Amino acid sequence: MKAAELQGIFVPAATPFTQDGALDEASFDRYVRHLLAHDIQGIVINGTTGESPTAAWEEVERLVTRARAVMAETGHALPIIVGTGTNDTRTTVRRTELARRLGADAALVVVPYYSKPSQAGIVEHFRRASETGLPVIAYEVPSRTGVRLQPDTAASILALDGVIGLKDSSGGTELLEALAARTGKPVLCGEDADFLAMLRLGAAGGMLASANVRTDAFVRVYRQIRGGSAEQAERTFGALLPLIRLLFEESNPAPLKWLLAAQGIIASDTLRLPLMPVSPALQAKLAQTLREL
Numbered sequence: 001m002k003a004a005e006l007q008g009i010f011v012p013a014a015t016p017f018t019q020d021g022a023l024d025e026a027s028f029d030r031y032v033r034h035l036l037a038h039d040i041q042g043i044v045i046n047g048t049t050g051e052s053p054t055a056a057w058e059e060v061e062r063l064v065t066r067a068r069a070v071m072a073e074t075g076h077a078l079p080i081i082v083g084t085g086t087n088d089t090r091t092t093v094r095r096t097e098l099a100r101r102l103g104a105d106a107a108l109v110v111v112p113y114y115s116k117p118s119q120a121g122i123v124e125h126f127r128r129a130s131e132t133g134l135p136v137i138a139y140e141v142p143s144r145t146g147v148r149l150q151p152d153t154a155a156s157i158l159a160l161d162g163v164i165g166l167k168d169s170s171g172g173t174e175l176l177e178a179l180a181a182r183t184g185k186p187v188l189c190g191e192d193a194d195f196l197a198m199l200r201l202g203a204a205g206g207m208l209a210s211a212n213v214r215t216d217a218f219v220r221v222y223r224q225i226r227g228g229s230a231e232q233a234e235r236t237f238g239a240l241l242p243l244i245r246l247l248f249e250e251s252n253p254a255p256l257k258w259l260l261a262a263q264g265i266i267a268s269d270t271l272r273l274p275l276m277p278v279s280p281a282l283q284a285k286l287a288q289t290l291r292e293l
């Protein structure tokens, strides 16, 4: 995958489980077929939305194999981006190599969480991952990692040959604006509520959990901005905002999985602990949204 291909809407897939918590491949196949019916630019497997903290690597490999098979059956060849980042550089490098051998198109590598490494340590982490030969998309999400990329650090990571872009879930537009004059590489919005603001400031697109629902409307927002129809984009996005807020009212991907299951796209909204199903109060709000979709 090349940097120039990081444009448009990328959908991070949820990982369907059966009620007893096993990987539900039949649901995943159906779900991928559903996603492929929309004009998206790629699918992410094992992102945050895919419950990467509790997915076994063997399961990730199964999902990549299934996604590729469904694409072959339906005549699609969209990029498959695989979450390979952990807080351990060695494991991250090994997973990125495995993903490359499996035929992934790019790796989504999160800023190493929990250890609170120095900015220099973070750059080194990405250098090692980027030397595997699989294009890397760096993923900045300080609310989850506990460490924030400084703009200089993000620019150094983006300057690495094997890094093709950044998914920015930092919240707000500061990092994007700081990077604007310093990198030609694409920045994708990873903070759903900021999608429109970031597109306006030059983001190349979005990698958005909420684009699993009302996918076509997210594609429309992107196209409207690219086509210069800012007012239309504002209206389209304004109509999506209540849905986005609901999807993040409790930890992603719990609300999303509830909606996918309620629509029959996946069989069950089962999550792996410590994530819990959505509360009854949120379920009632999601059920109302479902009637309006």
Ligand SMILES: O=C(O)C1=N[C@H](C(=O)O)C[C@H](O)C1
Pocket (backbone or CB within 6 Å): 012, 044, 047, 048, 049, 050, 141, 144, 169, 190, 191, 192, 207, 208, 209, 210, 252, 253
């Ligand atoms: O799975 C992802 O990739 C995303 N994760 C973010 C999160 O839950 O923190 C949200 C974003 O929409 C995509």
